[in-house]
Amino acid sequence: MKLSGSEIIIECLKKEGVEYIFGYPGGAVLHIYDALFGDKKIKHVLTRHEQGATHAADGYARACGKPGVVLVTSGPGITNCVTGLATAHMDSVPMIIISGQVSREYVGSDAFQEADATGITRPVTKHNFLVDSRESIAEVFKKAFIIATTGRPGPVLIDIPKDLTDPKTKINFEYPKKVNLRSYKAPISESKVKIEEAAKLLASAKKPMIYSGGGVILGNANKELTSLVKKLGYPITNTLMGLGGYPATDKQFLGMLGMHGTYEANMAMHDCDILLAVGARFDDRVTGDTTKFCPSAKIIHIDVDPSSISKIIEVDLSLVGETTNILRSLNKAVTPHLKKINKAALKRWWLQIDKWRTKKCLSYKKSSKIIKPQSAIETLYEITKGNAYVTSDVGQHQMWAAQYYKFDKPNRWINSGGLGTMGFGLPAAMGVQLAYPKAEVVCVTGEASILMCIQELATCLQYRLPIKIINLNNRYMGMVRQWQEFFYEGRYAMSYMEAIPDFAQLSSSFGHIGIKIEKPSELKSKLQEAMNLKDRLVFVDIITDQEENVYPMIKSGQAHNEMHLSPTGKDTELA
Amino acid sequence: MNEKRHIISLLVENEFGSLSRIAGLFSARGYNIHCLNVAPTNDESISRMTLVTxxxxxxxxxxxxxxxxxxxxxxxxxxxxxxxIEREMLLLKLKCNKSQRDEIKRLVDIFRARIIDVTDTTYTVELTGATEKILAFIESMGKIKIIEMVRSGTLGISRGIDSLENIK
Structure with missing residues (x-):
């Protein structure tokens, strides 16, 4: 088969089973767009900004597990993708970004719309390629898909000079079945000896704790994790990225841990004697003060990335490989040791946890005058019965969504946990809705975040994406304001959102429906009304209590047992 | 905090971008590369890097x-x-008048260096050895003026049968 460079690119994507490309055309990719024109198999989604394209591909990948594909032009096209790439890279999301480059003869000459794409994106991609010949295009694509989707996944960029995509020059095409990647090895599983050691250690616990993260979601290991946790009868907590990895409504689940985690989860972390960490990377928002992290625990760490082991916290036993494989082996290995578990000690541990639970750390003052943001999320949970796919932006609303929407299934909670990218929520929701056209997709956001990628409302209209935007509108950059209240004596420097648009009108000018909710009494009915509009995008602007804070809170650099449950201060002791 | 000298040996794909990925990894973490050497190996698709940090x-x-x-x-x-075993090569261009020539020749002999270029006013010396030896030689120049100094950076190889090229 003789094909042009552009046609080869499209064929490669088809061979990899790509169903959507998120992109934005421009000079250096016009040949590729021409080859895509009229194609029946691959659907192109035109976003209104390249950042939107990357977040949409990211959301798609997080929801359905397939790599998200982005196509953008050279220069500003690819520089606009940098935030999206960094977001995906931090959260290990598999993506393929194809960027046009100026023709080879102009590379390095400061040509129009030239940017050093591989140079700029090197620190924010898992790997990147600058294609230097037509003959290597197919091999590069094969390598890129392998690298993006195996081991610890991540975004891979392919930069292609325009002359290589010229429709006039055609070469033989065959998609390679295998490629030689001698310097890239994704770990598969761990030795039996170490698995056995882990099983013994787990069974010897008196105050066990399990802490799982995004690796369980990315590795599709939720079933294996759940069965292990059930079998052991141990308590479990999830990181922000790991929510849904274990059913949130199960009684063994202690809620999220970390800076805004629950009292019981953080206290159990602090007091445990054996900690099993699964697909989590001991992020500073989780550990707090690392010198006081799980002070009396032996730590077992399961991760696919060897460089995650003992990076932040020195662990006692590491199991490196695919989370599913290791958990499966561990499930088997632990069975003969179950009878050795000290049942009395475990019972005492659960009694202690139940005592911590009586703190009801997520309770908040209800109001009949002003809508509490927490109640908005609780109402959303109630109406959607916990079945929605929820994306979020970054800030207080993100924490409230994580705390009050109980995720029983994986891949339902989609947020920028690592990089903390405001503007992520709406485009990510587009990707999710395209992956699951019939699902309820909700974007929980705030009035500051939503404006960062508001242009994507046009994309939503073009592709008729019936997303529900839940805007917790407190007229502040809420999390910034909260920190300024706590750490800067209430000097709210630049955190007040002046000149806020009328979101209902803004939304209707984009061809969508806008609803404003101001009274607690109408919260449920109006939210229900919005959710009932199944085939339309509805922008629900909820005016919330302006100075509500996110609790519990561990201030930066403090330990798990130094939580603040209320504005009055620390709450560490329980009589 | 207990910083020690480490010689890191790397085999890398002989492709553009490899060096900047490695350099980027150091710079992103604020680590300094003390010296760095890159050259092809007997397998032309692979380069060997030695760096000291x-x-x-x-x-x-x-x-x-x-x-x-x-x-x-x-x-x-x-x-x-x-x-x-570690080795480094030094090329040293020295300014020397007639009266200094004997002194330089004597030092070259003591250190088992070689004079590889001679002009009316200069000697260029080549010396191979571990870093301490190189530094000691430079130190011994005393008042002799150094016009130019080129060092290869440290090269290292393990003793015995071990080889980095036994690719995992």
Whole structure:
């Protein structure tokens, strides 16, 4: 088969089973767009900004597990993708970004719309390629898909000079079945000896704790994790990225841990004697003060990335490989040791946890005058019965969504946990809705975040994406304001959102429906009304209590047992 | 904090971008590369890099893992963890008048260096050895004026049968 460079690119994507490309055309990719024109198999989604394209591909990948594909032009096209790439890279999301480059003869000459794409994106991609010949295009694509989707996944960029995509020059095409990647090895599983050691250690616990993260979601290991946790009868907590990895409504689940985690989860972390960490990377928002992290625990760490082991916290036993494989082996290995578990000690541990639970750390003052943001999320949970796919932006609303929407299934909670990218929520929701056209997709956001990628409302209209935007509108950059209240004596420097648009009108000018909710009494009915509009995008602007804070809170650099449950201060002791 | 000298040997794919990925990994973490040497191996698709950095034990372990994680890196080893041999080459261009020539010749002999270029006013000297020897030789120049100094950076190889090229 003789094909042009552009046609080869499209064929490669088809061979990899790509169903959507998120992109934005421009000079250096016009040949590729021409080859895509009229194609029946691959659907192109035109976003209104390249950042939107990357977040949409990211959301798609997080929801359905397939790599998200982005196509953008050279220069500003690819520089606009940098935030999206960094977001995906931090959260290990598999993506393929194809960027046009100026023709080879102009590379390095400061040509129009030239940017050093591989140079700029090197620190924010898992790997990147600058294609230097037509003959290597197919091999590069094969390598890129392998690298993006195996081991610890991540975004891979392919930069292609325009002359290589010229429709006039055609070469033989065959998609390679295998490629030689001698310097890239994704770990598969761990030795039996170490698995056995882990099983013994787990069974010897008196105050066990399990802490799982995004690796369980990315590795599709939720079933294996759940069965292990059930079998052991141990308590479990999830990181922000790991929510849904274990059913949130199960009684063994202690809620999220970390800076805004629950009292019981953080206290159990602090007091445990054996900690099993699964697909989590001991992020500073989780550990707090690392010198006081799980002070009396032996730590077992399961991760696919060897460089995650003992990076932040020195662990006692590491199991490196695919989370599913290791958990499966561990499930088997632990069975003969179950009878050795000290049942009395475990019972005492659960009694202690139940005592911590009586703190009801997520309770908040209800109001009949002003809508509490927490109640908005609780109402959303109630109406959607916990079945929605929820994306979020970054800030207080993100924490409230994580705390009050109980995720029983994986891949339902989609947020920028690592990089903390405001503007992520709406485009990510587009990707999710395209992956699951019939699902309820909700974007929980705030009035500051939503404006960062508001242009994507046009994309939503073009592709008729019936997303529900839940805007917790407190007229502040809420999390910034909260920190300024706590750490800067209430000097709210630049955190007040002046000149806020009328979101209902803004939304209707984009061809969508806008609803404003101001009274607690109408919260449920109006939210229900919005959710009932199944085939339309509805922008629900909820005016919330302006100075509500996110609790519990561990201030930066403090330990798990130094939580603040209320504005009055620390709450560490329980009589 | 207990910073020690480490010699890191790397086999990397001989492709453009490899060097900047490795350099980027150091610079992103604020680590300094003390010296660096890159050259092809007998397998033309692979280059060997030797770099020297000062790091504490915890950081060097993490750094080695991060290097190994780079797609272009075929193999990594911290040579300072085992018995090894290290060498460096020095090229030194010295200004010398007639009265200094004997002195330079004597030092060259003591250090088993070689004079590889001579002009009316200069000697160029070549010396190979471990870094301490190189530094001692430079030190011994005393009042002799150094016009130009070129060092290869440290090269290292493990003793015995071990080879970095036994690709995992």
């Amino acid at each position: 000062f790091c504490n034990d915890q950081k060097i372990k993490q750094l080695a893992k991060q290097l190994d994680k780079l797609v272009d890196v075929v193999n990594v080893k911290d040579l300072t963890e085992e018995t090894h």
